[in-house]
Amino acid sequence: FAMASGTALIYDEEMTTHKLLWSDPVCDIEVPERLSSSYEQLKCYRLVERCVLLPTREGSEEEILLVHSSEHVEVAKSTQTMNEEELKTASGNYDAFFFHPNTYRCARLAVGATLQLVDAVMSGKVCNGMALVRPPGHHSQRNAANGFCLFNNVAIAAEYAKLKYGLQRILIVDWDVHHGQGTQYIFEEDPRVLYFSWHRYEHQEFWPSLKESDYDAVGLGKGKGFNINLPWNKVGMGNSDYLAAFFHVLLPMAFEFDPELVLVSSGYDSGIGDPEGQMNATPEVFAHLTHFLMQLANGKLCVILEGGYHLKSLSESVCMTVKTLLGDPVPQVSGEMAPCLSAIESIQNVRAAHKPYWKWLMYEDTSFLQNLSTKSHLLKKTNTNPSTEHESKMTNNDETVKVERFLELHMKNILLPVPPIKTATTTDFKGSAHLLPAPIHLVKEMDRIEIKALVSGFYADLVKEEKTLRSLSSMLAILDKILKKEVCNGIAESPTSSVSVAVALRHAVRFGFQRVLCIFVGDMQIIPNAEDGKTLMIHICEKEQSAKTNSKHCISLNWKEDAEGNDFFSAVLGFILPVAYSYQPNLTVIAVGPNRSLGISEISLLFALLQGLADSRIFAVIEDTEINLMQSVAKTLVGASVPHFGVYVPPTQEKVNKIKKLRDQFQQEWKMLQCSVKDGI
Numbered sequence: 049f050a051m052a053s054g055t056a057l058i059y060d061e062e063m064t065t066h067k068l069l070w071s072d073p074v075c076d077i078e079v080p081e082r083l084s085s086s087y088e089q090l091k092c093y094r095l096v097e098r099c100v101l102l103p104t105r106e107g108s109e110e111e112i113l114l115v116h117s118s119e120h121v122e123v124a125k126s127t128q129t130m131n132e133e134e135l136k137t138a139s140g141n142y143d144a145f146f147f148h149p150n151t152y153r154c155a156r157l158a159v160g161a162t163l164q165l166v167d168a169v170m171s172g173k174v175c176n177g178m179a180l181v182r183p184p185g186h187h188s189q190r191n192a193a194n195g196f197c198l199f200n201n202v203a204i205a206a207e208y209a210k211l212k213y214g215l216q217r218i219l220i221v222d223w224d225v226h227h228g229q230g231t232q233y234i235f236e237e238d239p240r241v242l243y244f245s246w247h248r249y250e251h252q253e254f255w256p257s258l259k260e261s262d263y264d265a266v267g268l269g270k271g272k273g274f275n276i277n278l279p280w281n282k283v284g285m286g287n288s289d290y291l292a293a294f295f296h297v298l299l300p301m302a303f304e305f306d307p308e309l310v311l312v313s314s315g316y317d318s319g320i321g322d323p324e325g326q327m328n329a330t331p332e333v334f335a336h337l338t339h340f341l342m343q344l345a346n347g348k349l350c351v352i353l354e355g356g357y358h359l360k361s362l363s364e365s366v367c368m369t370v371k372t373l374l375g376d377p378v379p380q381v382s383g384e385m386a387p388c389l390s391a392i393e394s395i396q397n398v399r400a401a402h403k404p405y406w407k408w409l410m411y412e413d414t415s416f417l418q419n420l421s422t423k424s425h426l427l428k429k430t431n432t433n434p435s436t437e438h439e440s441k442m443t444n445n446d447e448t449v450k451v452e453r454f455l456e457l458h459m460k461n462i463l464l465p466v467p468p469i470k471t472a473t474t475t476d477f478k479g480s481a482h483l484l485p486a487p488i489h490l491v492k493e494m495d496r497i498e499i500k501a502l503v504s505g506f507y508a509d510l511v512k513e514e515k516t517l518r519s520l521s522s523m524l525a526i527l528d529k530i531l532k533k534e535v536c537n538g539i540a541e542s543p544t545s546s547v548s549v550a551v552a553l554r555h556a557v558r559f560g561f562q563r564v565l566c567i568f569v570g571d572m573q574i575i576p577n578a579e580d581g582k583t584l585m586i587h588i589c590e591k592e593q594s595a596k597t598n599s600k601h602c603i604s605l606n607w608k609e610d611a612e613g614n615d616f617f618s619a620v621l622g623f624i625l626p627v628a629y630s631y632q633p634n635l636t637v638i639a640v641g642p643n644r645s646l647g648i649s650e651i652s653l654l655f656a657l658l659q660g661l662a663d664s665r666i667f668a669v670i671e672d673t674e675i676n677l678m679q680s681v682a683k684t685l686v687g688a689s690v691p692h693f694g695v696y697v698p699p700t701q702e703k704v705n706k707i708k709k710l711r712d713q714f715q716q717e718w719k720m721l722q723c724s725v726k727d728g729i
């Protein structure tokens with residue numbers, strides 16, 4: 049059984065023929081250049097040539113009728129022969145839509161392109177992919193065009209996948225800045241499609257200004273709990289707000305749901321510089337969002353373009369997405385890692401609204417927040433004092449030029465370099481290297497004299513034994529390749545992981561790494577080091593450590609895997625990732641010692657998710673007896689396989705309480721932990 053590999057890309061120039069023929073200030077941002085400039089930028093970064101290019105096709109009437117009424121299809125069809133006056137009249141029947149004589153044809157191509165992508169992913173021809181389409185889809189409804197959308201491409205894809213492949217669980221992630229109310233209406237009562245959308249809302253002031261876009265629209269009938277709305281009540285939301293939404297809302301639900309396919313309604317109007325969204329998220333955040341979704345559904349991920357109206361921001365974000373789908377390292381996110389108060393309030397409310405429907409929320413103490421900080425601000429509208437948060441609206445020309453220049457300078461550095469080799473090791477995997485699809489780079493051990501020089505004065509007494517010296521030698525050789533950025537990550541086997549890690553940290557810090565995140569799994573003696581402040585330790589072990597020993601840079605997480613299945617998600621998503629993202633390490637070290645309290649799939653999950661940090665620089669130190677674990681970690685690090693997680697088991701009350709206690713203890717220090725507002729704020 050071969051794992052699917054490769055990334056599909058679909059683009060057809062004909063979809064640029066749909067355009068606005070008259071003047072309309074509402075619709076004039078939806079231009080053909082959105083598509084062509086995204087494709088040009090993909091070519092410029094040499095990403096197109098690395099993808100599997102798929103031809104588009106027209107979606108058939110039968111396929112469109114999976115979602116839309118025949119009246120709607122007939123109206124759309126009839127616009128092909130209309131003159132401009134008639135087109136204008138037909139467009140006027142809808143909220144924010146324009147017809148061109150080739151609109152019907154383009155919309156059918158957009159549907160067909162989306163279905164081609166679904167077929168390629170479902171048949172295993174590729175692992176994932178992106179379709180660049182126009183017109184977009186997520187506002188369109190059974191019987192109506194709306195918000196630049198004629199046919200709901202993603203909704204049709206979900207119905208098609210249910211029908212053709214018999215899928216029972218499809219996740220739709222809508223990160224466009226507008227609410228995909230069309231998609232919500234279509235799947236409201238359907239428990240087989242989990243729909244998640246965040247959107248600019250501003251207490252219903254922002255288009256489409258619907259009551260049903262709020263967090264309390266959770267689905268209807270059998271579909272209750274399968275519609276997740278996260279309204280943003282302020283503009284200026286940024287990288288940390290989006291990541292917090294993933295950690296504290298979407299990802300735990302997604303892992304519990306366990307989808308067989310993930311579809312993204314991928315609008316980039318939620319990115320910086322967009323005139324519609326007025327948000328601040330930078331292009332690299334889309335690499336992170338993509339990377340997280342790649343861990344679901346065995347990697348089966350289809351990304352379909354929706355909105356995005358700042359051409360530069362749009363095309364750079366498209367490039368980040370495709371680059372990540374291809375498996376390249378994930379770039380560090382910029383900016384302070386702390387969600388804003390308004391974002392936390394929204395997150396708290398959607399968690400409270402969904403508590404009855406999701407097992408992972410069962411023991412969380414979620415309560416609704418009625419007095420939203422922005423709402424009281426809204427009531428006092430005469431107050432001319434601007435709120436202290438997020439004042440950086442992109443309103444004037446100066447700001448626009450700044451965004452332009454920021455994107456120009458910043459993204460070149462991120463998107464151009466590609467490390468030639470991903471993973472380094474000295475282990476030969478005992479003849480099983482053929483199981484690992486990508487090239488693993490075998491490195492030569494480091495010179496003994498060099499090592500002795502390196503450890504002298506620090507751990508000299510620890511390296512008297514020949515065995516220890518030998519393992520340090522190969523460990524340092526691998527670490528060196530990572531530090532010098534010759535490889536992205538590496539695995540070292542060690543008979544004494546405690547010592548190895550102590551020396552590794554020393555070496556990394558002396559080399560100039562200012563923030564090293566170190567995760568220990570198992571019974572390991574944490575050897576104190578002189579690099580205080582430059583490392584953050586999280587120790588996962590079965591034995592309860594005294595809470596007093598916890599400090600902001602040395603945290604102990606007492607956790608034992610559940611024998612019945614995987615309940616580790618709540619610890620990784622609710623604690624480890626938020627702390628790690630708050631810290632923003634430039635190197636991650638994960639060490640597995642004896643008596644590990646986590647299973648192989650749980651440790652692999654940790655590796656998979658932490659690859660989003662430190663430009664994907666991860667160094668693994670694993671006890672030499674752990675051959676199976678080493679293989680699984682190697683697979684995760686080369687990006688060829690996503691671990692199989694096993695059945696979802698909700699965390700026990702005791703475990704939830706443990707996380708809650710740690711969250712309370714550390715959320716002032718590591719702000720990405722925040723997911724509710726303290727009383728009285």
Ligand code: X5A
Binds near residue numbers: 185196224226315317
């Ligand atoms: C796909 C999309 C936005 C429509 C805005 C109308 N539509 N004011 O982003």
Ligand code: ZN
Binds near residue numbers: 225226315317
């Ligand atoms: Zn949009």
